[in-house]
Amino acid sequence: MKIEDNIDTFNSLLKRAGFIWGPSPEIYGGLAGFYSYGPAGMALKNNVLSLFRKELRALGFGEVECPTVMPEIVWKASGHLDRFIDPVLKCSKCETLLRADKFLQEKLPDTMIDGISFDEMEKLIKKHKLTCPNCDTPIEKIEEYNLMLKTTVGNNSIAYLRPETATTTYLLFNRLDQVNRRQYPIKVFQYGKAYRNEISPRQMVLRMRAFDQFELQLFIGKKQEMNFEEYETIKSTSLPLLDWKLQEEKVQVPNKITLEEAINSKILKKPAYAYCLYLGYYLTRILGFTDDFMRFRQHSPNERAHYADDAWDLEIKTRQFGWVEICGIHDRTDYDLRRHGEFSKQVFSVMMDPNSKEKEIPQILEIAFGIDRILYTLLETSFTVDNERINLKLNPYLAPNQVAVFPLVRNKIEIKNLAKKVHELLLNHRIISFYDEAGSIGKRYRRQDELGTCYCITIDYESLDDNTVTIRERDSMEQIRIEIENIPEYLNEQFTVKNFQI
Ligand SMILES: [Zn+2]
Missing domain, CATH: 3.30.930.10 (Bira Bifunctional Protein; Domain 2)
Structure with missing residues (x-):
């Protein structure tokens, strides 16, 4: 679909x-x-x-x-007891309750309803002969309803x-x-x-x-x-x-x-x-x-x-x-x-x-x-949806998962073990990491994109030789290669709110 x-x-x-x-x-x-x-x-x-x-x-x-x-x-x-009230309309026949101001705004989209008095609302209802949306009985009086x-x-x-x-x-x-x-x-x-x-x-x-x-x-x-x-x-x-x-x-x-x-x-x-x-x-x-x-x-x-x-x-x-x-x-x-x-x-x-x-x-x-x-x-x-890719562009420090870790393939035990080690390393640094080995790598990226996860780390064959991994950034989808021991420092840098200026 x-x-x-x-x-x-x-x-x-x-x-x-x-x-x-x-x-x-x-x-x-x-x-x-x-x-x-x-x-x-x-x-x-x-x-x-x-x-x-x-x-x-x-x-x-x-x-x-x-x-x-x-x-x-x-x-x-x-x-609040005396004045924290909404105007309501009650149908005399079917007892449907309506919030008067919302009802009027819907029926009369070109009229300014915000801030008008209850009396003025009653006048508008009479003038436009508004009726109950449920049973068509004419609506009459506005009642006060404490919230x-x-x-x-x-x-x-x-x-x-x-x-x-x-x-x-x-x-x-x-x-x-x-x-x-x-x-x-x-x-x-x-x-x-x-x-x-x-x-x-x-x-x-x-x-x-x-x-x-x-x-x-x-x-x-x-x-x-x-x-x-x-x-x-x-x-x-x-x-x-x-x-x-x-x-x-x-x-x-x-x-x-x-x-x-x-x-x-x-x-x-x-x-x-x-x-x-x-x-x-x-x-x-x-x-x-x-x-x-x-x-x-x-x-x-x-x-x-x-x-x-x-x-x-x-x-x-x-x-x-x-x-x-x-x-x-x-x-x-x-x-x-x-x-x-x-x-x-x-x-x-x-x-x-x-x-x-x-x-x-x-x-x-x-x-x-x-x-x-x-x-x-x-x-x-x-x-956002771009080329059928759902991307939730949350700030890195707000996204539910800070990072996700994937083994490129699940049937190569050395890759899987190293991926789990990287995941543990991140958790030990209290970086919220999500481990996922199910499905194609593309699907795993998609799953994190729609949760707003900014960084995905993939452990591949090369990782076994030189202890490096790829980190893929969510919005640009660009990947960099980085040594495993440097990942926590690199990520923490991204999650810090630095000198925010407006
Ligand atoms: Zn009614």
């Missing part, structure tokens, strides 16, 4: 290679919005996480981990699974303030599961009911936001900023402008916020995403979450799902700490400016990554 360069080939690769399986549990038919990762998917995810962790520790961020279940009062204080998953703890006390990691990080403010010895900004991140009871989850791992977040927080003073030290070193970086006005002019892909221009022309209000956009961009680029697939899109005032003063999404262009948000950068102001201070009766105002005796509640700037969305978009944008 011919291997076509299309989305079906990609989707079947995700399953066949062990990246993404589901909906889970597959053997029972699957529950919408839940997926599993296979060994290749988990290896990729862990490589992304360890890269992020390493970069963030180098940038002065500490890591925390909090419970995924929190009592009701937390979500009252955070505003949090509810549970009970112990003796029936109500609790919720967290809809974001961020709020659980904020609850640690007093502790963080202490360990940071009252130096600001406090930089901290949390990785972990969050849960949202999506009405009709679609788009595979892009909209799951249980998903992974990686959220960075800066606790910062009001003055410091406007006079932010790191801004000076990053202000000449150019970013593709699609502000709200450009969207009204129907621009899809903006020209890049420097952060300094964005601040001067008031597209961005705060230098510290500009730094957060930079950080989101930096962490995305280091994964291997290129500018051709990226843009920052500003939320309209209506589209913003209840806590946000300014919000931009970092989006990746995909073939299957259009522009996909992988990161949201939010100016949450002092909203969260103010509310948690009120509800917990704790004092969160601190002296943030050494030159002033005045106390203030810290502002919060947030950079929120969706790890599952990163994995999906990374896989899709790395996927």
